[in-house]
Every structure is written in C-alpha cells, then in structure tokens.
Amino acid sequence: xxxxxxxxxxxxxxxxxxxxxxxxxxxxxxxxxxxxxxxxxxxxxxxxxxxxxxxxxxxxxxxxxxxxxxxxxxxxxxxxxxxxxxxxxxxxxxxxxxxxxxxxxxxxxxxxxxxxxxxxxxxxxxxxxxxxxxxxxxxxxxxxxxxxxxxxxxxxxxxxxxxxxxxxxxxxxxxxxxxxxxxxxxxxxxxxxxxxxxxxxxxxxxxxxxxxxxxxxxxxxxxxxxxxxxxxxxxxxxxxxxxxxxxxxxxxxxxxxxxxxxxxxxxxxxxxxxxxxxxxxxxxxxxxxxxxxxxxxxxxxxxxxxxxxxxxxxxxxxxxxxxxxxxxxxxxxxxxxxxxxxxx
Amino acid sequence: xxxxxxxxxxxxxxxxxxxxxxxxxxxxxxxxxxxxxxxxxxxxxxxxxxxxxxxxxxxxxxxxxxxxxxxxxxxxxxxxxxxxxxxxxxxxxxxxxxxxxxxxxxxxxxxxxxxxxxxxxxxxxxxxxxxxxxxxxxxxxxxxxxxxxxxxxxxxxxxxxxxxxxxxxxxxxxxxxxxxxxxxxxxxxxxxxxxxxxxxxxxxxxxxxxxxxxxxxxxxxxxxxxxxxxxxxxxxxxxxxxxxxxxxxxxxxxxxxxxxxxxxxxxxxxxxxxxxxxxxxxxxxxxxxxxxxxxxxxxxxxxxxxxxxxxxxxxxxxxxxxxxxxxxxxxxxxxxxxxxxxxx
DNA sequence: CATAGTTCTGCATAGGTATTCAAGTTTGCT
DNA sequence: AGCAAACTTGAATACCTATGCAGAACTATG
Numbered sequence: 215x216x217x218x219x220x221x222x223x224x225x226x227x228x229x230x231x232x233x234x235x236x237x238x239x240x241x242x243x244x245x246x247x248x249x250x251x252x253x254x255x256x257x258x259x260x261x262x263x264x265x266x267x268x269x270x271x272x273x274x275x276x277x278x279x280x281x282x283x284x285x286x287x288x289x290x291x292x293x294x295x296x297x298x299x300x301x302x303x304x305x306x307x308x309x310x311x312x313x314x315x316x317x318x319x320x321x322x323x324x325x326x327x328x329x330x331x332x333x334x335x336x337x338x339x340x341x342x343x344x345x346x347x348x349x350x351x352x353x354x355x356x357x358x359x360x361x362x363x364x365x366x367x368x369x370x371x372x373x374x375x376x377x378x379x380x381x382x383x384x385x386x387x388x389x390x391x392x393x394x395x396x397x398x399x400x401x402x403x404x405x406x407x408x409x410x411x412x413x414x415x416x417x418x419x420x421x422x423x424x425x426x427x428x429x430x431x432x433x434x435x436x437x438x439x440x441x442x443x444x445x446x447x448x449x450x451x452x453x454x455x456x457x458x459x460x461x462x463x464x465x466x467x468x469x470x471x472x473x474x475x476x477x478x479x480x481x482x483x484x485x486x487x488x489x490x491x492x493x494x495x496x497x498x499x500x501x502x503x504x505x506x507x508x509x510x511x512x513x514x515x516x517x518x519x520x521x522x523x524x525x526x527x528x529x530x531x532x533x534x535x536x537x538x539x540x541x542x543x544x545x546x547x548x549x550x551x552x553x554x555x556x557x558x
Numbered sequence: 559x560x561x562x563x564x565x566x567x568x569x570x571x572x573x574x575x576x577x578x579x580x581x582x583x584x585x586x587x588x589x590x591x592x593x594x595x596x597x598x599x600x601x602x603x604x605x606x607x608x609x610x611x612x613x614x615x616x617x618x619x620x621x622x623x624x625x626x627x628x629x630x631x632x633x634x635x636x637x638x639x640x641x642x643x644x645x646x647x648x649x650x651x652x653x654x655x656x657x658x659x660x661x662x663x664x665x666x667x668x669x670x671x672x673x674x675x676x677x678x679x680x681x682x683x684x685x686x687x688x689x690x691x692x693x694x695x696x697x698x699x700x701x702x703x704x705x706x707x708x709x710x711x712x713x714x715x716x717x718x719x720x721x722x723x724x725x726x727x728x729x730x731x732x733x734x735x736x737x738x739x740x741x742x743x744x745x746x747x748x749x750x751x752x753x754x755x756x757x758x759x760x761x762x763x764x765x766x767x768x769x770x771x772x773x774x775x776x777x778x779x780x781x782x783x784x785x786x787x788x789x790x791x792x793x794x795x796x797x798x799x800x801x802x803x804x805x806x807x808x809x810x811x812x813x814x815x816x817x818x819x820x821x822x823x824x825x826x827x828x829x830x831x832x833x834x835x836x837x838x839x840x841x842x843x844x845x846x847x848x849x850x851x852x853x854x855x856x857x858x859x860x861x862x863x864x865x866x867x868x869x870x871x872x873x874x875x876x877x878x879x880x881x882x883x884x885x886x887x888x889x890x891x892x893x894x895x896x897x898x899x900x901x902x
Numbered sequence: 903c904a905t906a907g908t909t910c911t912g913c914a915t916a917g918g919t920a921t922t923c924a925a926g927t928t929t930g931c932t
Numbered sequence: 933a934g935c936a937a938a939c940t941t942g943a944a945t946a947c948c949t950a951t952g953c954a955g956a957a958c959t960a961t962g
Contacts, residue, residue, distance in 0.1 A: 228689075230948060241912045246950055256910060273687040277625040278948030281917050286621065288671075293660075302654065302869060306853050309653035316637075316674045325690070327632075328672045330660045343617040345572075345918095346669070483857060509650050509852075513827060515859030574918060585942050590920055600940060622918035625947050689948095 229272045238266035249274060285348055288325040289536060290341035291315055294354030294361045295332040304330065305480075306508045308354050311378060314529030315351060322533060324348075337364050342373050349374035349536035356421040376535035378528070380422035386535040388528060389423055390505075391547035395521035396430035398552045399475045399503045402519070404438045406501055406558055408473030411435045411442040414460040414485055415477035418449030427477040427505060443469065452477065457484020465492055472500055473558075479504040479511045482518055486557065501558040516556025523548045573616045582610035593618060629692055632669040633880060634685035635659055638698030638705045639676040648674065649824070650852045652698050655722060658873030659695060666877060668692075681708050686717050693718035693880035700765040720879035722872070724766035730879040732872060734849075735891035736767055739865035740774035742896045743819045743847040746863070748782045750845055750902055752817030755779045755786040758804040758829055759821035762793030771821040771849060787813065796821065801828020809836055816844055817902075823848040823855045826862055830901065845902040860900025867892045 231245040238245065240259060247255045248263035255263075266272075280286045291312060296303050312328065319326045327347055331337055341347040350373060352365055366385075368375060376386040403411055415428035428444055435442035445463055447456040457476060461484070464471060474489075476482035482504030486496060494500050496516055504511055507522025528548040535546070575589040582589065584603060591599045592607035599607075610616075624630045635656060640647050656672065663670045671691055675681055685691040694717060696709055709729075712719060720730040747755055759772035772788055779786035789807055791800040801820060805828070808815060818833075820826035826848030830840060838844050840860055848855055851866025872892040877883075879890070 228948085232948085242948090243913080243950075244911060246948095247911090250950080254910065259910080271687075273684055273689075275625075275948055276688045276690045277621065277628075277630065278689075278917095279950075281619075281621040281625050281919090281947090282949045282951085284621075284917075302657070304654075304657050306650060306653070309650070309657070310648075312672075313648050313653070313674060316672055320674065320680075326672050328656075328660055328670050330657060330664065336664075340617055343615075344620045345617075345622075346620045510854035510857040513854040513857040572918085576918085586918090587920075587943085588941060590918095591941090594920080598940065603940080619918055622947090623920075625917090625949090626919045626921080628920095628947075 228275065229270045230275070231272070234263065234267045234270055234272045237270060238262045280345075286325075286346060287323065288327055288347040289315075289319055289349050289351060289533065290327040290329065290339075290347035291351045291353065292338055293328065293330045294352065294358050294365075295330050296355055296357055297332050297360075305355060306510060307479075307506045310508065310525055311353050311528060314525035314527075315353075315532055316529070317526060318529035318533040321530070322537070324533065324537070331361070332358065337361060338368060349376070351375075351532050351536055352377035354378075356419050356423075362421070374536050374538065376532050378532065380426055386546075388531040388535055388546050388548065390521075390523040390528075391550050392423055392426035393430040394547070395505060395523070395550040395552075396427040396475065396477075397434040398550070399505070399521055400431050400434035400438065400440075400442070402552055402554070402558060403473035403475065403501055403503060404435065404440050406473070406497075408501055409440055410470040411440055411473045411475065412464060412469075412471045413442065413444050413475045413477070414447060414457060414481055415444065415475075416447045416449050416452070418446075424452065424477045427475075431475050441470075447481065452481040454480055454484035454487070457481040457486075458488040459484075461485055461488035461492070474500060474502050476502065476504050479506045479508045479518065479520055482520070482557075483510070483514060486514055486518065497556065497558050503552075503558050507553055511553075512555070514557070519555045519558040520553050521550045522553050523550045572619065573614045574619070575616070578607065578611045578614055578616045581614060582606045624689075630669075630690060631667065632671055632691040633659075633663055633693050633695060633877065634671045634673065634683075634691035635695045635697065636682055637672065637674045638696065638702050638709075639674050640699055640701055641676050641704075649699060650854060651823075651850045654852065654869055655697050655872060658869035658871075659697075659876055660873070661870060662873035662877040665874070666881070666883070668877065668881075675705070676702065681705060682712065693720070695719075695876050695880055696721035698722075700763050700767075706765070718880050718882065720876050722876065724770055730890075732875040732879055732890050732892065733767055734865075734867040734872075735894050736770035737774040738891070739849060739867070739894040739896075740771040740819065740821075741778040742894070743849070743865060744775050744778035744782065744784075744786070746896055746898070746902060747817035747819065747845055747847060748779065748784050750817070750841075752845055753784055754814040755784055755817045755819065756808060756813075756815045757786065757788050757819045757821070758791060758801060758825055759788060759819075760791045760793050760796070762790075768796065768821045771819075775819050785814075791825065796825040798824055798828035798831070801825040801830075802832040803828075805829055805832035805836070818844060818846045820846070820848050823850045823852045823862060823864055826864070826901075827854070827858060830858055830862065841900065841902050847896075847902055851897055855897075856899070858901070863899045863902040864897050865894045866897050867894045 231242045235242045235245045245263050248260040293308055316326050379387055380389050381387055413428050413431045415424045417425040432442045445460045447460055476485050489500055496502055504518050504520040507520045511518040511520045575586045579586045579589045589607050592604040637652055660670050723731055724733050725731055757772050757775045759768045761769045776786045789804045791804055818829055820829050833844055840846055848862050848864040851864045855862040855864045
C-alpha cells in the first residue's frame with residue numbers, strides 16, 4: 215500500500231508549472247520558457263500556456279526560481295537608527311531617501327528589502343551572503359558610531375555595498391552635491407545683501423558630508439569677499455538642540471551676523487527658534503538657509519529656504535552603484551537645487 | 559592559520575552545507591539541524607558544526623531554505639502613492655508607519671519587502687502568490703481611488719492581507735483609535751475654554767478614518783454642551799490647500815469659532831496658515847488641534863497640538879493581523895495620545 | 903523526393919536545504 | 933548480562949524552476 219504522503223498542515227497545494235504544462239498540453243520547460251518571455255517559443259504555444267496559466271491561477275514560485283537562477287532580483291536597504299531609537303526617531307530625510315531608492319529599484323525591476331537596524335549584534339543581517347539580496351544599500355543616521363565602524367569593516371569584503379554619504383574607506387558612495395549646494399547657499403545669501411555670514415556645522419562627524427558643506431560654504435563666501443565664520447556643533451547627528459546652542463554661542467560672541475547657513479534642516483530649525491526667541495526677525499535681521507529639503511522645512515514660520523537634493527536621482531545612483539549598472543561610475547554627486555522661501 | 563580566500567573569478571563559489579558537513583565530519587542533515595537550533599542534536603556535534611561553519615564562512619542559502627520550507631519569513635508592505643507622484647509625494651505619516659511595521663516585523667524575526675506603488679497595472683505584484691512573502695500590508699494615501707478599489711478585490715481572495723485604515727470589505731484592518739483621539743481633541747479644546755468648535759474634515763473619502771474622527775469630535779463636543787460644526791473638504795487625501803479653503807469657507811460664513819479640529823495634520827497646516835493670514839492669532843483667537851503627529855507638526859509656529867497614534871503599536875498590530883498571530887483579534891485600534899503644544 | 907537548414911519542444915538535471923524514516927549508539931533498569 | 937528505551941545521526945528525497953543538450957517537426961532548396 216502506498217503510504218499517502220499528505221501534507222495536512224499545508225496551505226492549498228501550490229499550482230506548479232507541471233500542472234500548467236499538462237493543461238496546456240506541453241512540457242514543463244515549455245511553460246517556463248513561455249512565461250519568462252523566451253523568444254524561442256512559438257507564439258501559438260505561448261498563447262496556450264498563458265491561457266492555461268491564467269485558468270489555473272498559476273504564479274511562478276519565486277523561491278524555486280531564485281534558487282535555480284542563483285539570484286534574487288532584490289536589494290537590501292539598511293536604515294541605521296540611533297541605538298535605542300524607535301521608528302519615530304528615524305530622520306525624515308532617510309525616509310525620503312528610502313522612497314527614492316524604492317522608486318529607482320522598481321524602475322529596474324528590483325525588489326527592496328528594508329531593515330531598520332540599531333543594535334550592533336544584528337547589523338546588516340548578511341542579506342547578501344544568505345542569498346537574500348544582490349546588494350546592500352546603507353543609509354541613515356551618522357550618529358550611530360558603532361554601526362558605521364561595523365560598516366567600514368564590511369567594506370573590506372567584496373560585497374556589493376553602497377551607502378549614502380561621503381567617501382569612507384573603499385566603498386561605493388553617493389551623496390548630495392554638497393559643494394554645489396553650499397555654494398548656492400553662499401551665493402544666495404550674498405545676493406540678498408548679507409555681508410557677515412555664519413555656518414553652523416561640524417567637522418567631527420563620522421561622515422564628511424557636513425564638513426564638505428561647511429568648507430564649501432565658507433570658501434565660496436570668502437571668494438565673494440564676504441566675512442564667513444564656522445560655529446562648530448557637537449559631532450554626530452545634528453539636531454535642533456544643537457542649532458539652538460550654536461545660536462547661543464553666536465550671540466555670546468556678539469559677532470555681527472546677517473546670514474546663516476545650517477548644514478542640515480534640523481539644525482536650521484533650532485537656529486531659527488533660538489534667533490526668534492532672542493528677538494531677531496527672520497529674514498529681516500538674519501537670513502537663514504538649511505540643507506536637505508525635508509518636508510518639515512516648509513512648515514516653519516517663515517518657511518525655511520533650503521538646498522534640496524534630487525531624491526529620485528539619489529535613489530537611481532545608489533541602485534546603479536550597488537548593481538554595478540552605473541553608466542558613469544564617477545557621477546556620485548546628486549544634483550541639488552535651492553528652494554528659496556521666506557527665511558531668506 | 560587560514561589561507562586567505564583568493565577571488566580568482568567573479569562569483570566565489572558558494573559554500574554549501576555539504577562542505578561544512580565534510581569539514582565537521584558529519585552529514586549534511588546534521589549541519590542543517592545544528593544550525594537551525596534543532597534540539598535533537600548533541601551539544602558536542604553542534605559545537606563542531608558551528609566551528610566548521612565559521613571557518614568556512616558558511617551562511618545558509620535562504621533561496622534553497624525557503625524553497626524547502628515553503629515559506630519565506632517575509633512580509634510585503636505596499637505603500638500606495640498618488641498616481642504620478644514620486645517619492646517626495648509620499649505622506650510622512652506613511653513613512654513613519656512603515657518604520658513601525660519594520661520594527662514590529664524585526665521583533666518577530668520577519669523581513670520586510672517594501673514597494674511603492676501607484677500604477678494600477680503593477681499593483682501589489684502578487685508577492686504572496688509568487689511565494690515572496692507570507693502576507694501583505696497595505697498603507698498609504700487614500701487619494702488613489704483605483705488602488706483601493708483593486709485592493710478591495712484582492713480582499714475577496716484568501717490572501718493574508720491587512721491594511722491601515724477603517725473597515726473596508728472583509729479585510730483585516732488596523733487604524734488609530736480615531737474616536738478616542740477625536741474625543742480627546744474635543745475635550746481638550748473645551749477645557750481650554752472654547753465654546754464654538756469647528757471640525758475640518760470629510761465624509762467622502764474611500765476610507766472612513768476621517769469620517770470617524772469628525773463624527774466623534776462633533777458628538778463629543780455637543781455632549782459637552784458646546785456648539786460644533788463640520789466644514790466639509792474635498793474627499794481624497796487631505797492637503798494644505800484644502801485646509802486653507804476650509805478657512806475661507808469658515809470666514810465667509812462669518813460664524814463664530816474659537817477652536818478647530820483638523821482631521822489630519824496636513825489639513826491643520828493649511829488651516830493655521832489661512833487663519834494667520836486673515837489676522838487671527840493662534841492660540842489666542844483660535845485654538846487648533848491636528849491628527850497624526852507627523853514630524854512637521856512640531857515645526858509650525860506655534861507648534862501644532864495633535865493626536866499621535868502609537869506607531870510601534872500600530873506596526874505590531876498590523877504584523878500580527880497579517881501573520882494571524884494576534885492574541886486579540888478585536889484589538890485593532892491603536893492607542894493615541896494628545897500632544898499639547900502651542901497651537902492650543 | 904531527399905537533404906540541409908531552421909525552428910521549436912522535451913528530457914534530464916542542478917540548485918541547496920529541511921525533513922521523514924530507519925538505523926545506529928548509548929543509557930537505564932532488572 | 934540482557935533488553936527496552938531514549939537519544940543521535942545518516943540516507944534518501946521533495947521542494948519547483950531554469951537551462952544545456954538533443955531530438956523532432958517543419959521549411960526551403962536542389
């Protein structure tokens with residue numbers, strides 16, 4: 215007697231390509247070829263197969279297809295979070311960037327696996343090694359020092375990895391065109407008549423994005439014959455409080471200042487608040503420009519002028535970098551534009 | 559000492575469980591059992607296997623494992639976008655919710671596949687049918703009517719699907735505790751001394767979330783013996799412009815009003831702007847409360863009071879709903895809290 | 903009609919793991 | 933010592949698809 219091998223606990227049995235083949239009166243490989251768009255199949259046969267597949271409600275089993283093919287058509291995106299931070303703590307910019315990545319991946323027919331990570335022991339999850347993804351994109355806060363250190367180590371492997379930020383080890387990177395953006399900010403403020411500029415930023419972050427912005431801003435301002443000084447904030451992720459602290463330093467120094475560039479929007483928020491608290495009118499007394507163009511920048515009073523990177527382009531470049539499909543490996547700076555709003 | 563692996567070719571050949579088995583002096587099934595934490599393996603053997611696996615740099619091939627197991631440990635999350643909208647157009651609330659989902663999934667050891675979708679022909683991508691995910695979570699804008707119609711159809715299948723929103727067909731749903739939140743808003747405004755309340759919202763959306771909020775607010779206000787009227791906005795996704803329009807209507811009607819509840823933050827932004835443009839002081843002339851607690855709500859001047867759902871909890875409930883792991887299938891309302899800020 | 907040349911289809915198999923079943927080993931008890 | 937029971941391990945196999953190769957059907961040409 216045959217022992218009936220009944221998978222009792224299973225879901226409704228999967229429709230396989232064999233069943234489609236039987237119904238269409240062809241063989242299983244023919245079904246595979248017909249559905250994958252292979253050109254060696256005759257139109258008539260393809261038609262038969264498509265009909266049978268539809269009638270049976272057949273869908274390719276990606277699990278099996280991926281095993282056979284050896285790749286997954288998936289990119290893993292890791293969003294680095296602050297060590298004990300929940301979902302609310304993720305920077306809005308990271309989410310927006312994630313959106314750009316998803317859109318770009320979809321353009322290329324890739325799926326995106328997303329993982330918020332903050333604890334070191336689970337970092338990255340070896341998506342590539344486990345055959346879950348072709349490559350890894352890393353974005354998120356620069357405040358999690360441990361995560362970036364770990365990441366630098368990962369970079370020594372040959373994994374296809376790309377991240378959002380400035381050069382760090384030998385890895386592929388994509389970032390805003392910080393220099394162009396900061397220059398735009400400087401030019402804009404000077405054009406508006408500012409003569410004593412200040413940049414709120416830092417050189418000490420594990421990533422050099424903020425430093426690039428600060429340097430470019432100061433250089434361009436001085437090129438234009440305008441005084442420009444840097445107010446250093448605590449390295450790590452720039453937040454509102456640090457913007458406030460910067461203003462306190464500025465006021466304490468009793469230096470002249472009629473234009474401020476904050477290297478990211480969150481900093482700018484703090485700067486704006488502190489300035490207004492101290493009785494300064496924006497933009498009349500001081501003009502202010504931020505960087506990143508996060509949604510909240512539109513909501514301040516006055517709305518914050520800011521440098522906005524093209525996030526669709528950012529996603530595209532990251533995806534290309536990690537899939538090795540980039541036509542121009544040197545193009546790693548995402549174009550930015552100045553959003554002129556009330557604060558300047 | 560280990561000989562460094564030299565990458566001669568393109569893809570370093572995969573290390574399989576057979577190689578680990580050989581090195582550890584056991585059989586392949588033993589390796590599988592040792593690594594999967596099966597309890598039938600002796601400690602000594604497990605140790606040997608773990609060492610061999612580490613030495614060889616072995617990682618389970620998820621492609622094969624998933625084929626064999628029949629499931630993927632993955633949830634697909636679809637973010638419905640506006641029909642031609644790019645990544646910048648996604649509502650910040652959706653992103654925040656996505657973060658909650660990712661966190662909750664990670665808690666349960668699940669991966670999350672994310673897909674931004676706007677075009678009807680590609681909707682959902684049949685992640686479950688293709689064996690890419692165990693279940694589907696749908697979130698995003700309610701403005702894409704076609705998407706939600708499609709979604710309603712999907713609901714007629716037996717797919718494990720859950721979505722963020724109010725009841726819609728027979729599907730599993732999770733939403734903010736709209737009633738509690740709206741009541742909180744009403745009570746808060748009354749407590750602050752408001753006597754003529756207005757709710758800016760709509761009944762016409764494909765989703766009933768806004769209607770629930772509006773109804774609960776009006777009812778509670780009247781219960782408290784306070785006048786309360788609804789100003790209807792265009793159905794679909796509530797945006798700033800519609801908040802402005804609502805205020806125009808309100809001012810045109812020359813009705814008394816000293817407290818406004820906007821059924822979502824984006825609406826509240828428009829309301830605030832329009833009120834201030836018309837010379838009304840917030841909160842002195844009119845108090846204002848929003849709903850959702852998106853990051854931008856903190857940046858308005860004055861900062862917007864708002865009803866904030868617990869997004870970690872939201873993610874947890876969605877994940878439980880779709881995995882069928884929910885201990886309390888009736889608990890579908892995510893607790894909310896009132897963030898009292900300057901606008902009220 | 904025969905043959906070479908095309909075009910299409912089927913057979914067999916690989917891809918790496920998890921699991922069933924049976925066999926082997928050790929322990930416990932009388 | 934003898935036997936049963938408990939514990940570990942191994943052999944074989946299923947999961948489902950994509951692809952190399954060979955064969956079949958068909959077309960065109962002489």
